[in-house]
Amino acid sequence: MIAVNGKKVEFTEFPNGELNLNHKSIDVLANSDSATNVGFKFENNTDLIKLMFVKRYLDQLKIKTTSLSISYMPYSRMDRSENGSPFTLKYVAQFINELGFSEIEVYEPHSDVTTALLNRVQPNFINFNLINLVKRIVRFDENKDYLMFPDAGASKRYSRMKAKNVLVGHKHRDFETGEIKGLELVGDISGASGRQVIIVDDLSSRGGTFVHSSKKLREHGFSNVFLLVAHAENTIFKGELFNHIDTVFTTDSILTEQNNWENKKYESKLKVYNI
Structure with a gap:
């Protein structure tokens, strides 16, 4: 367009x-x-x-x-x-x-x-503005809640996104297929039980990385897992993302199908901001 x-x-x-x-x-x-x-x-x-x-x-x-x-x-x-x-x-x-x-x-x-x-x-870099908005909406507690970057690339990109509690994901992939086989969390998670976490990255397709991240985070006791991505492709509706993330916050930079009738069932778990 x-x-x-x-x-x-x-x-x-x-x-x-x-x-x-x-x-x-x-x-x-x-x-x-x-x-x-x-x-x-x-x-x-x-x-x-x-x-x-x-x-x-x-x-x-x-x-x-x-x-x-x-x-x-x-x-x-x-x-x-x-x-x-x-x-x-x-x-x-x-x-x-x-x-x-x-x-x-x-x-x-x-x-x-x-x-x-x-x-x-x-x-x-609009995520630096959006993160403040997302924090207000989810009532993020700076002393208790967490930010998570799903890989080293996201951690480097958003290193200026300060927070007291930060986790970084380390993915294990099958080098031949590219499939994610597992994910480890790097950081202090001793106080994670019952807390909220916002995963931050720039782009989501089907959301496989974020599904693995959410599963691992919930294993460690996080009660609410949110996702902020500046760009989301229409394929986010095709995978399991909304089964594992409480709310996805994104923009309409790519997304076009959020108002299609078959995707309206995700309306309560999706917040789209105009670019």
Whole structure:
């Protein structure tokens, strides 16, 4: 989905599948000196073509300053080349750079590679704001309750997210299949019984890591397990996540299917904030 100055840009399709940009849905003045913002929510690969059409049309109108806000950087998982595999994130970043935005904002980048690859980029780590909101909602006791980072990567990313009680997960994977076989908790859990814990990470797909984390946390006596992830894919509804997490707090940076009738049963266990 593409928006210009907060208004969704409309597209139709020709019979052969080619996109037709409805330029009347873009409310800007030609030759304008006013700053124009393009919002980019990646829902499928077609959105990259839509982004190109919108930016080139704004160039045609001679809009001088055009910024880009990316709710979730697509292909963030492919942030390296291993054994000759395609460096897909690099290719997508190059594509965006070539569009020539005056500045780029990326919400909760998956790794430092994203910000290294994009030109004139400013990361927006929204979890540092959301955690305060979540703490208020669950009535988090700073002296007794816990934060948990499910792996070393999350622990490093959110090292500035201070808390008196912090746990870090250490996952055991089957290297051939990638399946999580177990998880250990690193940290002082002597006072865990009957306490609350908020798991914090940037991204959830089916939520397997968080299911394993919750199981281990409850084994140690935690009464309530919450999850904060900046980005949640629609696949969170396909796994066992909601059977193990009391409430999932996330944003609509990727999520689109939370209001589908078959997913409404999770409404009481899901809180979605507008990006």
